[in-house]
Amino acid sequence: MHALAERIQQEFPEGLVKAVEWRGDLAVTVTPKALHDVARFLHDDPGMDFDYIVHVSSVDWPDDDERFEVVWEFYSIRKRHRIRLKTRVSEADCTVDSLTDIWKGADFMEREVYDMMGIRFRNHPDLRRILMPDEYTEGYPLRKDFPLQGKGWRDTFEFLNEGAQ
């Protein structure tokens, strides 16, 4: 097991679900309950020192019970190591803790995840759509059950059909 994953397991024996190392990337899955504490530990602990937020992302696994996987990636500029922190939530309760209070950069990145995948972030200061229009009602485009061509909203744009007529 990777040394960083071992540290996390010592600190959070119940929070850690699994740790995978592949192609040199360490990915640690934690329970949604432990997420915020683990993130705080990653940021504050001098041995971890993950001061830099790389990206926030999400993956949709429609066949699984816990459908959504939320992914944060951190880097330590002083220690020069990186980690991927993941957690799984179900569709019925797709809410996870926001990490904006630890990394301010998470604000826009989490808004994007909300916009694209519909995952809600608890305690996020301003959880609104960011790339799609505010009045967009067709759902969340990056979910696997969302068709590539959209759900028909685009066909209602008059200016797109003007040329054809």
Next chain:
Amino acid sequence: MQLDDQRTTVYKVDPERPETESLPLVRTEELLLNMGPQHPSTHGVLKVILELEGERITKSTPVMGFLHRGVEKLAEEGTYHQFIPHTDRLDYVCAMYNNFAYCRAVEKLMNITVPERAEYLRTIVAEVQRIIGHQFWLGTQALDIGAMTVFFYTFRDREILLDWFDELCGARLTTSWYRIGGVERDFTPSLLDKLRRFLDYFLPLIDEYVVFLEKNRIWVARTKGVAVISAEDAVNFGLSGPTLRGSGVDYDLRKYEPYAAYPRCEFSVPVGKNGDTYDRYWIRIEEMRESVKIIRQCLDQMPAEGPVMAEVPSVTLPPKDRVFTNLESMIQQFKLFSQGFDAPKGEIYCGTEAHKGELGFYIVSQGGGKPYRLKIRAPSFIHMGAFDFMSRGYMIADAVTIFGTYDIVMGECDR
């Protein structure tokens, strides 16, 4: 957006004096100003709602997504090879670096080693692209805040390099020259010759750009001390590239996680002190000099000949001349483009130091020819996250400087 009534306060000139009808009332209230999406300095289509107190910004809310094309969704529908031209359209000013970052990510996923000559070619072209990016930034940023002359000079020189790209791959902006496992074609002797001549021509010109700006009192006054962010905040916001290095953090993936031919080149990473726009400008100027240095070293060290594409027939494309003469190669080409290659199950993140900052690709693979999920870590988008924080307390006119200081391109920001 509605301004609630509580924020609007009515003040009298002097509360002690009795109110008479003739006394004029001075009413101060917060003003909302929509800047963009059609503002010339927003580099495309970005809208910012500024809350103002007089001419000072008290809060700003970026409104993005006008250029959202769903690139990440499109990636899930095509093969890995087919996504390369889509990356051109992210940061359309610097397509080569996007190709590079994407190809590196897929190579990490597929565990492919690129031949040595291809590594050098990639590094050279990436650094040429960095020069173009910084020239473009220098010209437009100065133009936005009123210094017009330097724009003509940087664009004149940028044109030479774009023509060079044209000769290299047949396109000036949407290049798609990088391939998974190597590059599309080798340099011709004419290209090498032109590049060497350009470097000799270009190095003294950097000093010329500097004179136009640093002797311009207005430009200096509008960049020094504007858009200041401390190193701690910059790291916390996830800023990268010159925007972060201006604050004194030497985070540069070319040094931190060396790739391509960078570990074999000697170059330094310029770092600012004050974290303002002027320092970021200085970093970009110095980076252009460093890029010239890197290209020269690569040209000298590069093996004279050798393959420019890794030989992994199940993944990499066959050379074009073989496709037209050899049956197996044609089948290989056909299969790779129609079905793609079978990627292993797993997930990787690979970041590359583009001229704007860390451009990363997070790819989740479930096997098969298409990525299951592809996430683009776009520096422009993440920089916009710090816009509100960095613009508070500055004047409206400084908002333009702050867009400029990020080197924002909306194609990459909205994806």
